[in-house]
Amino acid sequence: MFLKKLLFPVLGILLVFYIGKDNYVTEDPIVSHRDTNVNPADDFFMYANGGWFKNNPIPSTEKTNGIFRIIQDTINNQIKSICVASAKANASFGTNKQKIGDFYTSGMDTLTINKLGISPLAQELKNIESIQNTQQLLQRVADMHTIGAGSMFGFYVSQDDKISSKNTLFLSQGGLGLGQRDYYFDQDANAKKIRAEYVKHIAKIFELSGVSKLQAVNDSKKIMALETELAKNSRKLEALRDPIKNYNKMSVAKLQKSTPNLKWKDIFTHLKINNPDTVIVGQPEFFKALNTSVKTVSLSTWKSYLKWHLLDNYAAYLSAPIENQNFYFFSTVLNGVKTQKPRWKRVVTETDGSLGELIGQVYVEEYLPKGTKEKLLEIGNTIRDVYAERIKKLDWMSEATKQKALTKLSKIIMKVGYPDKWKDMSTVTIKKDAYCQNIMEVAKWEYNYMVHKFGNPVDRNEWGMYPQTYNAYYNPSNNEICVPACNIIVPGFEGKMPDDAVLYGIIGGSTFGHEITHGFDDQGSQYDDKGNLNNWWTAEDLKKFKEKTKLIVEQFNTYEVVNGKYVNGDATQGENIADLGGVIMGYEAFKKTNQFKNNEIISGLTPNQRYFLAYGYAWMVQGTSQYLSQQVMTDVHSPAKFRINGPLSNIPEFYETFGVKENNKMYLPQEKRVQIW
Numbered sequence: 001m002f003l004k005k006l007l008f009p010v011l012g013i014l015l016v017f018y019i020g021k022d023n024y025v026t027e028d029p030i031v032s033h034r035d036t037n038v039n040p041a042d043d044f045f046m047y048a049n050g051g052w053f054k055n056n057p058i059p060s061t062e063k064t065n066g067i068f069r070i071i072q073d074t075i076n077n078q079i080k081s082i083c084v085a086s087a088k089a090n091a092s093f094g095t096n097k098q099k100i101g102d103f104y105t106s107g108m109d110t111l112t113i114n115k116l117g118i119s120p121l122a123q124e125l126k127n128i129e130s131i132q133n134t135q136q137l138l139q140r141v142a143d144m145h146t147i148g149a150g151s152m153f154g155f156y157v158s159q160d161d162k163i164s165s166k167n168t169l170f171l172s173q174g175g176l177g178l179g180q181r182d183y184y185f186d187q188d189a190n191a192k193k194i195r196a197e198y199v200k201h202i203a204k205i206f207e208l209s210g211v212s213k214l215q216a217v218n219d220s221k222k223i224m225a226l227e228t229e230l231a232k233n234s235r236k237l238e239a240l241r242d243p244i245k246n247y248n249k250m251s252v253a254k255l256q257k258s259t260p261n262l263k264w265k266d267i268f269t270h271l272k273i274n275n276p277d278t279v280i281v282g283q284p285e286f287f288k289a290l291n292t293s294v295k296t297v298s299l300s301t302w303k304s305y306l307k308w309h310l311l312d313n314y315a316a317y318l319s320a321p322i323e324n325q326n327f328y329f330f331s332t333v334l335n336g337v338k339t340q341k342p343r344w345k346r347v348v349t350e351t352d353g354s355l356g357e358l359i360g361q362v363y364v365e366e367y368l369p370k371g372t373k374e375k376l377l378e379i380g381n382t383i384r385d386v387y388a389e390r391i392k393k394l395d396w397m398s399e400a401t402k403q404k405a406l407t408k409l410s411k412i413i414m415k416v417g418y419p420d421k422w423k424d425m426s427t428v429t430i431k432k433d434a435y436c437q438n439i440m441e442v443a444k445w446e447y448n449y450m451v452h453k454f455g456n457p458v459d460r461n462e463w464g465m466y467p468q469t470y471n472a473y474y475n476p477s478n479n480e481i482c483v484p485a486c487n488i489i490v491p492g493f494e495g496k497m498p499d500d501a502v503l504y505g506i507i508g509g510s511t512f513g514h515e516i517t518h519g520f521d522d523q524g525s526q527y528d529d530k531g532n533l534n535n536w537w538t539a540e541d542l543k544k545f546k547e548k549t550k551l552i553v554e555q556f557n558t559y560e561v562v563n564g565k566y567v568n569g570d571a572t573q574g575e576n577i578a579d580l581g582g583v584i585m586g587y588e589a590f591k592k593t594n595q596f597k598n599n600e601i602i603s604g605l606t607p608n609q610r611y612f613l614a615y616g617y618a619w620m621v622q623g624t625s626q627y628l629s630q631q632v633m634t635d636v637h638s639p640a641k642f643r644i645n646g647p648l649s650n651i652p653e654f655y656e657t658f659g660v661k662e663n664n665k666m667y668l669p670q671e672k673r674v675q676i677w
Contacts, residue, residue, distance in 0.1 A: 018408065030502065030604045030613045031413040033620065041664035044648055048616030058624060061342075063335035066621035066640070068444045071489045080087050080348050082362045096358040098209045099422065099430040103355055106435040107317075107347030113435050114319045120436035121314060125209075128306045133338070134294055135263060137302050142270030144310065148443025151175045151309035152230075153290065155271060157454045160248050160280065160444040161476040164531035166512075167453040169273065172282035173247075174236045174462040176227050177312055180634045184231040190629055192207075194333065199224050201329040205311050209384035217409065219304040226297055226305055233289035238571040243526055243533055246282045255279055259291035272451050279292075279583055317350075317436040336624030354442040355430075356466035357423045364418045368485050372418035376483055379589075380414045383512040386588040390677055396548075405520065408529040408536070412519060413460070413480035418467035423449070472511050474518035476527040481515040499602055500593040505614025507585025510579070517581030520677060521574040522549050547675070552576050552674045555649070559642045562628045567638050575637045581677040583615050587653065608657040612648065619643045650674045 035050025049066070062532040086101030105397075118125075124147070131137050141152045154174035160166045178184065181442075183194060198219045206216035240246060256264050268276055281287060294302070315326035323476040324340070331337040340346070352359055391397070391405050426443045430438050453459075460478055465471060467485035474481050487507065490498055498506075518524045525545065537545065556569035556576050569576070590596050596607045605613065621640035623631070628639055638646060648654045649666045650673045660667050 028603045030610060030617060031605065034613070035616065039664070040658040040661040041605065041666055043641075043645065043665060044612070044616060044654075044658070045619070045644040048613050048644070049620040049622075052620060053622050058622060060339040061304060061337065062330070063627040065622055067617065067619075068470065068621055070491045071486070074489060074491075075468055075486055076345060076348050078363065078367050079325075079352050079359055080344060082359055082366070083348060083351055089555050094426070095107060096361065096425075096565055097502065099425070099428065100355055100358055100362075102432040103438050104302040104347055104351045104429045105178070105432050106430075106438055107295065107350055108343060109433060109435070110343065111249065112433050113317075116436070117319045118311075118322070120434070120440075121310060122320070122555050124310055125307060128303055128310065131299065131303055131306075133299070134261065135266065137294065137299065137306075138263060138267050140306060142267045144306065145271060146211075146444060146447045147440050147446065149310045149313040151205065151306060153287070154282075155272075157450050157533070159458055159526075160249075161243055161477065161533040162249075164278070164477045165458055167456060167458055169268075169276055169279040169454065170282065171279055171287065173230075175230050175309075176234070177223075177309065178231075180234065180237060181231040181234040182633050184228045188564070190626075195224070197329060197333045201325065201333075202308055203321060204325050205308070205315060208306075208325060209311055209544045219301075219308075222301045223308050225307050226293070230286075230290070231294060231296075233286050235283050235286075236571075237634070238568060240282075240541065241523060241571065241636070243523055243575065247533060248281045248284050249277055249278055250281060252276055255281060255287075258284065259287050261291045271447070273454055276454070278318055314436055316346075317439050334626060336626030336628050337606070350439070352466070352468065354439060354601045355425070355428075356468065357425055358470055360418060360466040361422055362575050363466075364485065368418070369488065370674040372488055376416035376487070376507075377414060378425070379507055380416060380481075380483070380512045382589045382592070383508055383516060384409060386592070387516055387585055390585070390588065394677075396544045397541050398538055401536070401538050403535040404529070408479065408519060409516070411479055411529045412516060413478060415463060415480060415482040417485045419461070419463040419633075421461060472515050474515045474524060475531075476524045477531040478480075478520065479519065479529060479531045481512070481518075481528065482612055483511055483515070487511060496563065499600075499610070500595045501589060501602070501607055501610035502614040502617075504586045504590035504593070505611045506618045508589050509583045509615055510618040511582075513582030513584075513585035513589075514578045516585070517578040517677060518574065520581070520619070521577040523574050548674060548676045549573055549577065549671065551642045552580065553674075554672060555668070556638060556646055559638070559646065561632050561639055561642075567642055568632065571636055572638045576642075576646060577676060579638075579643050580650060580674060583647050584651065584675075584677065586615065587611060587651075606657070612654055612657060615648075616644050 029052075033052040035046055035054065038050055040047040052066075056065055062069060083100055083104035086097040087105050089097045089101060091097035091101065102532055107457065126146075127143070128140055131140055132421075145155055152175045154170075154172035156170050156172075157167055158170060160168040176184070176200060178194070183191060185191075201625055202220035202223055203213075203216040204272040207213055211219070235246075252268075254265055256262075265275075268274070270409040288328050293567055311322075312326075315322050317323075327337075327340055331340075338496060387409055391402055391409065394402065397405070425445060428441055430441065463482060464473060465482055465484050469484050470486050470489075472481065472483045472487065490502065490506065494500065494612065525537070526533055526535065528536050535542070552568035553573050556567045556572060561567060587623075590611050591606070595602075597601075599607060602610055619640040631637070637643070645666055649668045654660065655667075
């Protein structure tokens, strides 16, 4: 969606929602999901959720299973109803219903998709083949960015990190089919296998597109060599988390001087940006290396590279053989998923991803309980209040920094439920028999929507998610959090309000508390109350803060995930800080409720037991070994197990509630425990 800086959020949940008879839960999930054979002081993740895991193995169509899948299935069924009803409506051309219905219909029409083969990409492939020199190569790279098939480098328009009121241009490293640089260099057996499979995959896609087997094999090896060279000059995942080091603002003239082979005026013209003065270059060393590669790598290899990235971006929307091969590599090899999801689920996901702005309007009207916005704001403001109380009582922070932290906290904007104004997609043309073209049409609209921001004022009312998106985010440049409407769903509490322990353990802690803490994590803490990258800390306070964040990095580095792979404590520290802050703020807010004050026993559980179990329920997620291995390499979030066990190992009330002693696995010595906010 051309957004930057969603400090990758947390999936949160809240209130009352009907999930359907097949998924209706009559037992209290906070109790029934436990595995009481597990000592909670050794592995709270399995204690809280192990009973459910035993009865619900990961389906062959999924890489994970748990609360997120249950809720996403609910949302998908609702979106399917919207799509089917729209398809049956026979609505006038150009209306929202026509677009939703025809998009869904085009995706379900496998006969036409298979008949078309790769013909929807024929003109783009021809354009690539016609490249005759470096200038045309760079023009074609820029043109491909405008249709959702960006390669070679990253480009986007967003808020200037140091002038948050201004939209500006960003260039970043990119162009890797495997996404992260470490895939190209790690020497463990899994990484080697993935590299070998990737080369085979490229060759197979080329073959299916009509290239001879010999040429396909040769081209795949050349592409792998080229991408490895790009990866060699790319920064590691953890290095990308430093907003200062990845902010290199320069004039276009200076950029041109440092990369003379990259004709930026021409490139920007084809990116639909006319005569920009400055640009923020995330990783200058990457572009200096790219400046060499465009000359030293043969034009034929670059053309094969561009064809590959075009096919790669659109493979899921082409004929069955290409789609199936795409699934095999990206789902089976990388994530351990054995079986394709039913066609309707795949198409619902794509329809929502493409036309979510239109679907969201129907979703709000037909599926959103009244009062959702108000309830979300109520809980969010409660969390903000306890956050302010916590900051005032911090023993490691000076009064001067506390006041600035409190100012920033008070100015956090809370976008909850759904936007008051929807984006205008009237220029998007959707046809009933053109699935791949529909995807490209939306990609063009999204690109044009993004580049239109350049030179125009920042719209601080813009949303980066749909109301039916089960997620949330913090945006440091706006100093805002966004909690979409569907975060109201809590399986097992259909038709009734969950008790406060559940509300504050889930929506209070893992959503609002988590997202607010992102404003004060290792990244967010570098932005001021106006959203500008600007140090507001005293030198002594900043030193103390970094000492605390170092502790959390060290703690998470010790967690083994799978096959000798450990959590990357540095890359995940922002999310780990947010998880720790979130569960603490949720608990502090819960302490103000009557349930806590009156020591109410529910389902045989004390308020403290119920709160921590509810937090565990928020992360009831298990994954395949392949998925977990990929997550460690590519994701700034720790696996779900450590999003539970990690933060709770630092909280004294958890130790008291579940009797954690020195001989237990979750025990941390006092000097190793982390308390930041």
